[in-house]
Amino acid sequence: xxxxxxxxxxxxxxxxxxxxxxxxxxxxxxxxxxxxxxxxxxxxxxxxxxxxxxxxxxxxxxxxxxxxxxxxxxxxxxxxxxxxxxxxxxxxxxxxxxxxxxxxxxxxxxxxxxxxxxxxxxxxxxxxxxxxxxxxxxxxxxxxxxxxxxxxxxxxxxxxxxxxxxxxxxxxxxxxxxxxxxxxxxxxxxxxxxxxxxxxxxxxxxxxxxxxxxxxxxxxxxxxxxxxxxxxxxxxxxxxxxxxxxxxxxxxxxxxxxxxxxxxxxxxxxxxxxxxxxxxxxxxxxxxxxxxxxxxxxxxxxxxxxxxxxxxxxxxxxxxxxxxxxxxxxxxxxxxxxxxxxxxxxxxxxxxxxxxxxxxxxxxxxxxxxxxxxxxxxxxxxxxxxxxxxxxxxxxxxxxxxxxxxxxxxxxxxxx
Amino acid sequence: xxxxxxxxxxxxxxxxxxxxxxxxxxxxxxxxxxxxxxxxxxxxxxxxxxxxxxxxxxxxxxxxxxxxxxxxxxxxxxxxxxxxxxxxxxxxxxxxxxxxxxxxxxxxxxxxxxxxxxxxxxxxxxxxxxxxxxxxxxxxxxxxxxxxxxxxxxxxxxxxxxxxxxxxxxxxxxxxxxxxxxxxxxxxxxxxxxxxxxxxxxxxxxxxxxxxxxxxxxxxxxxxxxxxxxxxxxxxxxxxxxxxxxxxxxxxxxxxxxxxxxxxxxxxxxxxxxxxxxxxxxxxxxxxxxxxxxxxxxxxxxxxxxxxxxxxxxxxxxxxxxxxxxxxxxxxxxxxxxxxxxxxxxxxxxxxxxxxxxxxxxxxxxxxxxxxxxxxxxxxxxxxxxxxxxxxxxxxxxxxxxxxxxxxxxxxxxxx
Numbered sequence: 001x002x003x004x005x006x007x008x009x010x011x012x013x014x015x016x017x018x019x020x021x022x023x024x025x026x027x028x029x030x031x032x033x034x035x036x037x038x039x040x041x042x043x044x045x046x047x048x049x050x051x052x053x054x055x056x057x058x059x060x061x062x063x064x065x066x067x068x069x070x071x072x073x074x075x076x077x078x079x080x081x082x083x084x085x086x087x088x089x090x091x092x093x094x095x096x097x098x099x100x101x102x103x104x105x106x107x108x109x110x111x112x113x114x115x116x117x118x119x120x121x122x123x124x125x126x127x128x129x130x131x132x133x134x135x136x137x138x139x140x141x142x143x144x145x146x147x148x149x150x151x152x153x154x155x156x157x158x159x160x161x162x163x164x165x166x167x168x169x170x171x172x173x174x175x176x177x178x179x180x181x182x183x184x185x186x187x188x189x190x191x192x193x194x195x196x197x198x199x200x201x202x203x204x205x206x207x208x209x210x211x212x213x214x215x216x217x218x219x220x221x222x223x224x225x226x227x228x229x230x231x232x233x234x235x236x237x238x239x240x241x242x243x244x245x246x247x248x249x250x251x252x253x254x255x256x257x258x259x260x261x262x263x264x265x266x267x268x269x270x271x272x273x274x275x276x277x278x279x280x281x282x283x284x285x286x287x288x289x290x291x292x293x294x295x296x297x298x299x300x301x302x303x304x305x306x307x308x309x310x311x312x313x314x315x316x317x318x319x320x321x322x323x324x325x326x327x328x329x330x331x332x333x334x335x336x337x338x339x340x341x342x343x344x345x346x347x348x349x350x351x352x353x354x355x356x357x358x359x360x361x362x363x364x365x366x367x368x369x370x371x372x373x374x375x376x377x378x379x380x381x382x383x384x385x386x387x388x389x390x391x392x393x394x395x396x397x398x399x400x401x402x403x404x405x406x407x408x409x410x411x412x413x414x415x416x
Numbered sequence: 417x418x419x420x421x422x423x424x425x426x427x428x429x430x431x432x433x434x435x436x437x438x439x440x441x442x443x444x445x446x447x448x449x450x451x452x453x454x455x456x457x458x459x460x461x462x463x464x465x466x467x468x469x470x471x472x473x474x475x476x477x478x479x480x481x482x483x484x485x486x487x488x489x490x491x492x493x494x495x496x497x498x499x500x501x502x503x504x505x506x507x508x509x510x511x512x513x514x515x516x517x518x519x520x521x522x523x524x525x526x527x528x529x530x531x532x533x534x535x536x537x538x539x540x541x542x543x544x545x546x547x548x549x550x551x552x553x554x555x556x557x558x559x560x561x562x563x564x565x566x567x568x569x570x571x572x573x574x575x576x577x578x579x580x581x582x583x584x585x586x587x588x589x590x591x592x593x594x595x596x597x598x599x600x601x602x603x604x605x606x607x608x609x610x611x612x613x614x615x616x617x618x619x620x621x622x623x624x625x626x627x628x629x630x631x632x633x634x635x636x637x638x639x640x641x642x643x644x645x646x647x648x649x650x651x652x653x654x655x656x657x658x659x660x661x662x663x664x665x666x667x668x669x670x671x672x673x674x675x676x677x678x679x680x681x682x683x684x685x686x687x688x689x690x691x692x693x694x695x696x697x698x699x700x701x702x703x704x705x706x707x708x709x710x711x712x713x714x715x716x717x718x719x720x721x722x723x724x725x726x727x728x729x730x731x732x733x734x735x736x737x738x739x740x741x742x743x744x745x746x747x748x749x750x751x752x753x754x755x756x757x758x759x760x761x762x763x764x765x766x767x768x769x770x771x772x773x774x775x776x777x778x779x780x781x782x783x784x785x786x787x788x789x790x791x792x793x794x795x796x797x798x799x800x801x802x803x804x805x806x807x808x809x810x811x812x813x814x815x816x817x818x819x820x821x822x823x824x825x826x827x828x829x830x831x832x
Contacts, residue, residue, distance in 0.1 A: 142726055
């Protein structure tokens, strides 16, 4: 008897409940045990739905049932799901969650708590939605030393950037469309300012590098400043612009960020469009490995939750605590590092763009690549610089703005 | 004490031995047991190498050692690795292999034999090299009903097609280059005629659909007929040409093939170039999921073998036989199915290409899209048809060749 309680019957929770109801027989046959939905914790009224018979508003009832061996935590927010997860683990029940806030904030503590209680705390659905990425890193790639991760980790922002590019839309219009379609929330901050991606890259990096990365240490920049003009100019120069969560494991510490980046079109992440997510993992033995799929959505996310449940049913048994539950990562900044940069320059009325081109060329050197829009007498242009340090870039920007009556309106780093 | 014997110390085997030697301490700590290379079976002389102390030419010695709990089977060919795998499983040892010939031919039998002996037979490295795909399908996605797989499963052919396209090379020249670089063998048949991809799509489909697909039932066409002109014309029309192993699970049976296909450039597999491989899996809950990485190479493939070893060390324990070890798949042909096709037409001297265009248009209708090369007075052109059945396509081809003095030189199906 292996009964599963779903706590929080919202989008993801109801998806898990649906799959458990649909696949009860198949799972029970596969694992030679009665594997079934045992209870749903939710204060809403589910009268007349398939959930009705399972629902209770009282968590104590669930914790009093010895047949419940696993809790699916799909309550949103932070404190309540954390407290209930803790209680479940302490009572000797496995916990599987899609709640990235809880994992990013308490993943270290809850993983240790699970280990001490001889159960598991798994969260495949918390970073990458329906994409299998945590398990492949934990098992398939785990003989490798993983040294770098890059990911498109937020479907909302990827949808907005895709729409802006394809339909020549402004950020505001694309955001409004995403909200209308249900891909973005009324308050879109968590997505468009990069906070969601930030938690996910912290979670993935913690696992990959065996040291807990605090998401609050991750420098984070969203996509509000990216314009259609940026996407079009970058495209002309052979780049896509994507919101990328990335991290590198160096001897000095972990370099990590969430920011829009120009990706060369040969970069595998550059072709990931709309609500799809993708994670590129670099390992010492395996080189580049990429995982791609739906980063959100009821059934895709529920499918990842089911993967965790199935792993537990397969009987895997970690013999030692994972590194991130014991060690903290040192997050360092890479301000000395060299990068190329894309700079969009607004040309004010009294400057001929040919003059701007000459000055830009003299400041950014032969490596600086000028990109002009298709229209005649353009009021803006862009430069993709050669490799410069952040400090050096600032100096060049000041020099440009001092020499000419122009404004550097947007600066985006180029990947690689 | 968990000692591992590597049978066959060639490219992949030596990679596994290297990783086991390098990671001995890390693995032993992680699994609270002495996890180490125990023996190497190979008749070659490894004097002066790190393998020397482990090597024996006598399999009996290895089977007499009770500390050897797992055999890594990296001997090439079919009969010897099959016999040794069988013997290892019967002696209660796990077997992990990268040998796709053995898995495609005997995977069903060996999986059952492993189950009956309470051990595991795993083969992540046999389909997709270093890419984690079998384990994610088995665990992460396994609540889904997987209904379709498409993959670039052979690095050699993908390298050849990439080089032909990028450097305007003929098939023969690109093949010669691949041979020079060590990406293709002196006898390239297994790769360029699709036999390698054929075994891999059969292996992946067996797992995904829970029924054993015999690779000998898979219709298989290689890339020998693809020319640079095809790649350039397809590119002009917005397509890439890739060698695709694909299968669909239908109510009537499994539709499966290996063939070059035109992929729309928005298709995620269209951007996979050079020696990289990629597998797209479609599941009922999760939708499209894609895995990408190196399909071959010493350490990448060894990394996949290590993933299987780590899974076994994690203690997973299948409670029932997987479906493909009990059931055979019914492979059916889809000759009634509708597809679009690319047809390259050679225009013989006495036909004006404008006339060919008109006739082609009248035969293939408004949906037929004509693609002309950039050169003036071209001696060839192509048509991408609308949806037609294979039978109907043949009729149209005959009509075209009868009406005009032209030859349909190459026909390639369009994906989707």
